[in-house]
Amino acid sequence: MQSACTTGNRVIGSIFLSILFSINALAQDNSPWSRYGLGDPVPGTNIVNRAMGGAAAAYADLQTINFTNPASYSLFGAQKAIFDVGLDINNRTIRNNAGLSYSSANAIIPYLAAGFQIRPQKSKINWGLAFGLRPVTKVSYKIQTGTRLLTGDSVATQYEGSGGVNQAFAGTAIGYKNFSIGINGGYRFGSKDYTTRVSILNDTVPNRYTPGQKEVRNNFGSAFIELGVQQRVKINENSSISFGAYGSMQTSMRGTKDEVYESFAVGGDGGIISRVDSVSELKNVRGAIEYPSYFGFGVLYDFQKNGKLMIAADYVRTNWKNYRFYGSPDALQNAWQAKAGIQLIPMLTGDKQRTSYWSRAIYRAGFNFSHEPFFINNTELNSYGFTLGMGLPVGKYGLTEILYRNHVINFAFEFGQRGNKNSVLRENFFRLSAGFSLSDIWFIKRKYD
Numbered sequence: 001m002q003s004a005c006t007t008g009n010r011v012i013g014s015i016f017l018s019i020l021f022s023i024n025a026l027a028q029d030n031s032p033w034s035r036y037g038l039g040d041p042v043p044g045t046n047i048v049n050r051a052m053g054g055a056a057a058a059y060a061d062l063q064t065i066n067f068t069n070p071a072s073y074s075l076f077g078a079q080k081a082i083f084d085v086g087l088d089i090n091n092r093t094i095r096n097n098a099g100l101s102y103s104s105a106n107a108i109i110p111y112l113a114a115g116f117q118i119r120p121q122k123s124k125i126n127w128g129l130a131f132g133l134r135p136v137t138k139v140s141y142k143i144q145t146g147t148r149l150l151t152g153d154s155v156a157t158q159y160e161g162s163g164g165v166n167q168a169f170a171g172t173a174i175g176y177k178n179f180s181i182g183i184n185g186g187y188r189f190g191s192k193d194y195t196t197r198v199s200i201l202n203d204t205v206p207n208r209y210t211p212g213q214k215e216v217r218n219n220f221g222s223a224f225i226e227l228g229v230q231q232r233v234k235i236n237e238n239s240s241i242s243f244g245a246y247g248s249m250q251t252s253m254r255g256t257k258d259e260v261y262e263s264f265a266v267g268g269d270g271g272i273i274s275r276v277d278s279v280s281e282l283k284n285v286r287g288a289i290e291y292p293s294y295f296g297f298g299v300l301y302d303f304q305k306n307g308k309l310m311i312a313a314d315y316v317r318t319n320w321k322n323y324r325f326y327g328s329p330d331a332l333q334n335a336w337q338a339k340a341g342i343q344l345i346p347m348l349t350g351d352k353q354r355t356s357y358w359s360r361a362i363y364r365a366g367f368n369f370s371h372e373p374f375f376i377n378n379t380e381l382n383s384y385g386f387t388l389g390m391g392l393p394v395g396k397y398g399l400t401e402i403l404y405r406n407h408v409i410n411f412a413f414e415f416g417q418r419g420n421k422n423s424v425l426r427e428n429f430f431r432l433s434a435g436f437s438l439s440d441i442w443f444i445k446r447k448y449d
Contacts, residue, residue, distance in 0.1 A: 029106035029140045031092065032425060033374050033381075033418075037323055037332050038192060038291070039137035039164045041373075042110060043414075044068060047086050047435035051389020051412035052341025053366020055312035057298030058230060058244030060180070063408060063437055065115045065130050067169065068296070069246040070182030071228035073128035074175030076117040082439040084132075086110045092429040110134060110433070126175035128182075131168075138164040139192055153209075154201040165190035165291075167224065178232040188253065188291065189221030210263045212279070220255035220289050224248060239303045247295030250322055257285040257326065287326035294318040298339075310343040320373040333380065335373035341366030341387065362391030362408070368416075377424050385416030385429075410435040 034040040048064045049056035060072035065084045076082065091105040113132030119125060143159040166189060173182030199211035228246035235241060261279040298314035316339070320332040347359035365388050372381040389412040412433040419426035 029090065029092075029138070030094075030102065030104045030142055031138070032094065032141050032143055033372075033427075034137075034139045034164075035141050035143070035159065035161055035194075036374050036376075037137075037320060037325075037330050038190070038289070039139035041137050042108070042135045042164075043088075043431075044134070044136065046084070046111070047389070047410045047412045047433045048364070048391065048437075049341075050414065050433060051364035051366065051387050051410070052310075052312055052339075052343055053368045053385075053387050054337070054339040055298055055300070055314040055341045055366065056244075057246060057296050057312075057314045057316075058242040058300035059298075059310075059312055060230060060242075063406065063439060065113045065132070065437075067111070067113060067130060067132060067134070067171070067184065069228035069230065069244050070130070070171040070184040070226060071173050071175075071180040071230040071244065071246070073115060073130045073171060073173035073182050074126040074180040076115050076128040077439075080117045080439055082115040082437065084111070084113045084115070084435060084437045086112075086433060086435045089432045090429070091431075092427050094425055094427045096425055106140075108135065108138075124176065126180070127172070128175075129170075129172045131170035133166065133168045136165040136167055136188065137190070139194075140164075149200075156199045156201065158197045159194070160197075161192070161194035163191040163193050163218075169226075171226075173228075175230075178234070180230045182228045184226040184228075186224060187221060188224045188251065191220070192218045210265070212261070212263045215260045215262070217258045218255055220253040222251055222253040222291075224251050224291075238305050239301070242300045242302065243297075244300070245295070245297040248293060250293040250319070251291040253289040253291055255287050255289050255326070257287060258283050259285065285326075288324070289326070290322060290324040292319040292322045304348070307347050308343075308345040312339075312341050312343075314339040318373065331375050332373045333375045335371055337368055337370040339366065339368040357393075360393060362393075362410075364389040364391070364412070372418065379423060381419055381423060383416060383418035383427075385414050387412060387414045389413065406439060408437045410437060 031040045043050055045054050045056045045068050046064055046066055049059055049066065056066055056068040059066055060075040062075060062077040063082065065082055066072035086109060088110050089107045093101055093103045095101040111132055111134035113130060115128060115130035118129050119127040139161045141161050145157045147155045149155060167186055169184045169186035171182055171184035173180055195213055195215045197211060197213040200209040226246060226248045230242060230244040232240050232242045259282045294317065296314055296316035298312060300310060300312040303309045317336040319334050321334050323330060323332055342365055344363045345360065368385050370383045372383055374381050389410065391408045391410045394407040394409065415430040417426065417428050
């Protein structure tokens with residue numbers, strides 16, 4: 001038998017993907033919602049759970065790094081090492097009440113994670129460890145507006161922003177019998193840079209006015225802690241029901257801000273912006289950003305005989321009303337989301353399992369409804385989404401392989417809508433995601449040379 005995980009070489013090659021973490025692979029994304037708060041939330045679950053509508057509070061299995069609820073880490077297979085990386089391709093089309101529309105697309109890596117089972121072989125306590133890196137929110141917008149003054153001059157204003165929040169985490173969980181408790185700790189950090197450019201255009205005298213801009217650059221970060229619990233209750237020989245909950249307290253992030261008011265000129269074929277004169281400039285202004293508390297809980301029904309069926313439902317709430325940026329609130333409200341999903345493996349045992357590839361594939365579907373945090377023009381914003389997905393095993397995939405080594409490629413397809421015809425803006429979106437989950441046995445002593 002081998003002495004180290006054979007996926008190690010694969011992991012080394014895959015680490016290169018981490019440098020792509022915040023790089024768009026397609027056209028620049030443009031989300032006007034990301035102008036508020038700390039940006040547009042990035043889906044925060046593993047792609048396995050994403051395909052189930054996002055339900056994750058009570059979910060745990062031998063292969064999935066469910067970083068949403070750290071209590072799930074205790075269920076990693078005995079002496080098992082897992083490496084999991086995801087890829088998202090997003091497309092959104094935004095329309096206003098006038099019928100104008102804009103489409104944009106981008107690609108990101110939504111998470112990079114690894115997990116290990118570290119309990120002694122003969123121990124009755126399950127003990128798992130996981131760590132990783134993932135984005136939490138994203139700021140990416142470019143908005144242009146135009147008005148006319150009473151003097152007859154035109155005013156063009158452009159709002160542009162970039163940045164977002166990321167978090168590096170490490171967590172552990174201990175499970176005894178059917179109860180598990182876990183913790184994630186780490187560092188949450190990011191930036192929010194935004195620029196407002198105002199140009200007054202005289203219709204008869206060119207270059208009569210010099211355009212001006214306000215440019216603000218923010219950097220912030222702090223440690224954070226998340227807690228999670230899971231409890232499994234056996235109903236009979238073939239079925240059980242699991243309960244899960246997780247959450248985090250409000251966190252104060254330390255921030256520094258640079259703020260510049262200046263006049264500028266645009267020159268060259270590339271539209272390069274250069275400073276004409278500085279009106280005001282502040283450097284390294286210190287302050288605090290209050291990141292809101294959140295909690296989630298859910299339930300999962302599990303039935304297993306020849307095949308395996310899971311049905312899950314979650315509720316998640318984030319208290320964005322408590323958000324403060326250098327002491328100032330924003331146009332945000334408390335947000336909540338209801339999620340539900342199903343997972344089916346048609347056949348895990350029996351003759352059919354050994355002969356039919358599609359009987360051992362994993363099929364998933366789900367739905368979610370969200371009360372968004374954005375509160376724009378005194379209008380609340382809701383969204384909904386439908387999800388479909390599959391898990392495709394690579395090579396053998398039976399009960400023995402699940403317990404020791406297996407590789408699965410997971411896919412999720414999400415589509416839905418944010419806002420409605422009464423909203424100032426409404427968005428149709430779809431997201432295609434792929435997750436690559438590699439695992440093998442870890443640190444098994446050689447018995448034969």
